[in-house]
Amino acid sequence: MRFLVLGAGGREHALAWKLAQEAEVVVAPGNPGAAEDVETETVALGDASAVLALAKRVAADVVVVGPEDPLIAGVADALRESGFATVGPGKEGARLEASKAWAKEAMARAGVPTAASRAFVQFAAAADYARSRFNEGHGVAVKASGAALGKGVAVCSELESAMEALERMLVHRELGEAGAEVVVEDRLVGxxxxxxxxxxxxxxxxxxxxxxxxxxxxxxxxxxxxxxxxxxxxxxxxxxxxxxxxxxxxxxxxxxxxxxxxxxxxxxxxxxxxxxxxxxxxxxxxxxxxxxxxxxxxxxxxxxxxxxxGAPLPPIEALDNCAVTVVMASAGYPGPYTKGIPITVGPLPEGVKLFHAGTALHEGCLVTAGGRVLGVSATGPTLEEAADKAYAAIGSVRFEGRQYRTDIGRTR
Ligand SMILES: Nc1ncnc2c1ncn2[C@@H]1O[C@H](COP(=O)(O)OP(=O)(O)O)[C@@H](O)[C@H]1O
Ligand SMILES: [Mg+2]
The missing domain is CATH 3.30.470.20 (ATP-grasp fold, B domain)
Known part of the structure; x- marks a missing residue:
């Protein structure tokens, strides 16, 4: 069986690495880490016809669409229409992620437990609603309806911060189209x-x-x-x-x-x-x-x-182990950061796998190319041992300004 995994991040590297234990795998565009484990090809993920041509050329039996953007754009529909078995919903299913307003309506219709909410395109109406929720004793979460790369949600325990968030999204359009509609939702604590x-x-x-x-x-x-x-x-x-x-x-x-x-x-x-x-x-x-x-x-x-x-699902063997993945990020992330900083990787303990995310090769040398650079992933019989192993490995992965948390797998 031959898989084509679409995407360039740590998720796609991890999927490709796992699939390669049981199948042939091509990743496109992938990254230097994925290229060490499987075949890679270049492709522009937003270009459905280029993706189709690639799937044909590599004779994919199954295509796995990694990120949300191509799913929202309908790439999975295009692949299925051309006869490629594809992991990833079509445009219709992807609305669950593309529009939080639509997803909340769907949840309400389906009876899914979720915080009370309303969607707005106008500041005055949204502000009135937020004020009324605070008067009833709730905080609110103000959410850009569209995909905003994790920057579209403000959880507010003060009315003032809710007003600021609504103004940024609906009046100043700081998130562009993604924030042209917002969901104002009761704040949950848990x-x-x-x-x-x-x-x-x-x-x-x-x-x-x-x-x-x-x-x-x-x-x-x-x-x-x-x-x-x-x-x-x-x-x-x-x-x-x-x-x-x-x-x-x-x-x-x-x-x-x-x-x-x-x-x-x-x-x-x-x-x-x-x-x-x-x-x-x-x-x-x-x-x-x-x-x-x-x-x-x-x-x-x-x-x-x-x-x-769309066939019945066979079981997947579950391992009786624990896993910890620690992300190493560029200096400055999640704000502005510099790319192109050389990375050195020394010997890694057994059971540790480096999943690449924002890396690139420059004149044959591994360099940083994104905010989140690498995920250091370790397994062990307990979370503590897995975490210790991941952190021991981090000592061997060096680049200037690297930042990471020291408590992953050690707290919850
Ligand atoms: N109703 C809510 N009450 C409290 N916290 C929330 C609420 N909705 C979202 N959050 C917080 O904001 C984060 C991001 O919200 P989420 O709906 O997952 O949007 P996205 O992942 O697209 O940014 C959540 O992981 C959670 O910590
Ligand atoms: Mg989320």
Whole structure:
């Protein structure tokens, strides 16, 4: 079986590395780390006809679309129309991520537990609604409806900060079209986790739970980022909680988007033991995937192939281990940062895998090329041992200004 994995990040490197244990894999465009493990090809992911031509040229049996943008643009539809079995929903299913306003309506219709909310395009009406929620004793989350690269949500415990967020999005249009419509949602207080579920035309199967740390600094302080590290398993997320989430959050929404083939990522807040849906994404999480694949045994390639074909899902062997992935980021991230800084990688302990994200080759030397540069992923019999191993390996991965958290897998 031959897979084509589309994308250039740490998620795609991890998927390719895992799939390559059981299948032939091509990644496009990939990155220097992925190129050490599998074949790579160049492609512009936004160009559906180029993607189709590539899928034909490499004779892909299954195409895995990694990031959300091509899914939102309908690349999975184009691939399926040309006969390629594809992991990733079409444009219709991708609306769950493309429009938070639409997703909230779909949740309401499907009876999915979620915070009360309304969508607005006009500042005055949004401000009135936010004020009324504060008067009723709630805080609010102000969310840009469109995809805003993790920068579109302001969680506000003061009316003033909600007003500022609404003004930035609706009046000053600081997030462009993504913020032309906003969702004002009651603020929930609880513990967060996310569930990654493989979906094959209504049949589904959840992968091991991983928890991410989105804040830049230890102890969940500092600004939000794309994710600074993940670990799996998560002891406070019981099998019963996963089951309840599947019953109340996953199954009802899938009934509302028939024919969904791909991954459904449910972002959840657990309040008094009950899961509330914060959002859906329509692809594998990054950097959750980097820890999750380390905990899967045989059967992942077969399972993704079944997803792509809308066939019954075969089981995936679950490993009895723990995984920790620590993200190493450029100095300045999540603000402006310099690219092109040389990276040196020394010998790594056994059981450690480096998943590349923002790296490039410059005259044969590995250099930084993004905010999140590498994910150092380790496994062990306990989370503590996996974390110790990841942090021991970090000593061998050097570039000027590198920043990372020191508490991944050590706190929750
Ligand atoms: N209703 C809410 N109450 C409290 N916190 C929220 C709420 N909605 C979102 N958040 C916080 O904001 C983060 C980002 O929101 P999310 O809906 O996941 O959007 P995105 O991932 O697209 O930025 C969440 O992970 C959570 O920490
Ligand atoms: Mg989110």
């Amino acid at each position: 513990q967060e986790f996310s569930l990654l579920t493989l979906v094959s035309d209504g049949r589904f199967f959840s992968l091991p739970v991983a928890q991410d740390h989105k804040r830049l600094l230890d102890g969940d302080e500092g600004p939000n980022t794309g994710g600074m590290g993940t670990f799996s398993p998560v002891d406070w997320v019981s099998e019963e909680l996963v089951q309840t989430t599947e019953d109340q959050v996953v199954a009802p929404i899938l009934a509302a988007v028939p024919g969904y083939r791909g991954v459904l990522f449910s972002g959840l807040m657990v309040v008094d033991g009950r899961p509330f849906c914060l959002e859906y994404n329509v692809r594998f999480g990054d950097p959750e995937t980097q820890s999750v694949v380390r905990r899967l045994g045989a059967g992942f390639a077969e399972a993704l192939s079944a997803v792509a074909q």
